[in-house]
Amino acid sequence: MKALQPFFKTHGNTVKILIISAFILHSCGPDKKANTDEKLVAKKDSIVQITTTVMDFKSPDTIPYGWNTFNYQNKSTETHFFLLDKYPEGKTIQDTKNEVFPPFDKGMDLINEGKTEAGYAEFNNLPAWFFEVVFSGGSGLVSPNKNSTTTVKLEPGYYILECYVKMPNGKFHSSMGMAKPIIVSNEKSTISPPSPTTIITISSTEGINYSGSITKGPQVFSVEFKDQVVHENFVGHDVNLVKLADTTNLEALESWMNWADPKGLITPAPEGVTFLGGVNDSPAGSIGYFKVDLEPGFYAFISEVPNTMKKGMLKTFSVQE
Structure with a gap:
């Protein structure tokens, strides 16, 4: 795939967002609340609770920066994880809808037709800011009715909480609603990382x-x-x-x-x-x-x-x- 080498050499770290997270945009946006009518803010000294019951994330809308401990409860019948994607300053899912959908949709159509090289080449038309997204940790895979506890360090900014495990029909969970904007505020967490065994x-x-x-x-x-x-x-x-x-x-x-x-x-x-x-x-x-x-x-x-x-x-x- 020589035609793809310049693209992956320059933008490789963000292909994860490109191929998977863009499915988010068909079902979620900053103008849609992914949780309740009231914005939930996590306290700086508290564990961040995240719960999945079907194809969703119930969590605070805002959390402090620094060390955060997440208690993820998977109460669904599917295997899930959560990944925190940090967007570049000033960008939201709405920007991705406006600037990423056209080349992404065309590229995915080509891939589904078996024209893999042409499909990936189409991604060269994506906006430059899209390749500044930073994958910032989260929980590994969690089986149905299991919990996980994960601690990661986060910088202030606008993030997307997502899962891209696939349904039996091949559709990503993120396209089914498992994507949620979450703000990491300028208030510093008082949580400290645990001592490892x-x-x-x-x-x-x-x-x-x-x-x-x-x-x-x-x-x-x-x-x-x-x-x-x-x-x-x-x-x-x-x-x-x-x-x-x-x-x-x-x-x-x-x-x-x-x-x-x-x-x-x-x-x-x-x-x-x-x-x-x-x-x-x-x-x-x-x-x-x-x-x-x-x-x-x-x-x-x-x-x-x-x-x-x-x-x-x-x-x-x-x-x-």
Whole structure:
């Protein structure tokens, strides 16, 4: 795909927004309230509660800047996550509707017709500001009726809270309503990051690594992003924790984690996997945290990229009684 090389070299970090988050715009905008008639503001010393019951995010509309701990309750029948996308100053979803829809819709039409190279080439017509969006972390995948607790550091600004797991028909959750503007204010949070029991590092060259054994009970994992790159499916790496069963097929899990695969990230998740959170796509040099209460059994850390085994981004481990 030589015609695509200039585009991905210059704009690779934002292809995630381009291919996935633009689906948001058909169902959500700053003139539509994604929660209630009253704007909800999170206190600077409180945990940010996010709840999904169907295809939605119920959360505060405004949160403080700095360290924020998110308690995500997935009360739905689908697997979800949330990712925080920081928009450039002065830009909102409405700007994306006006300036991104035409090239995006044409590009996606071409891709769906099997003209992949021509479709991606069409994205060269997108506005320059669109490639300044910063993926700023969030929760890893969470199975139905499970919770996750994630701590990330955020700068003030306008963000979009989104999930792009796919429906059985291939439609992204974000196009079904799982996208919500959220403001990070100029009031500083008083939350501090937790002390980790296990330190995880992730990079494009060394994969996912950690030292020591992981024990049962309450655990706090820190995730350091030593670098961040665009992988073959046009997304950056992250860390997801999954509990494995005896029936789990790791190759099926690896394929499912690649959204670009026709069956990737489509509900239901593969047999024998229970997602317990993690830290979503974050900038190079950043650190995020997630908490989990581990039971004895078999687990894995896995990233949402292709070829995780080859890249060292699928690491299994056991927790003893």
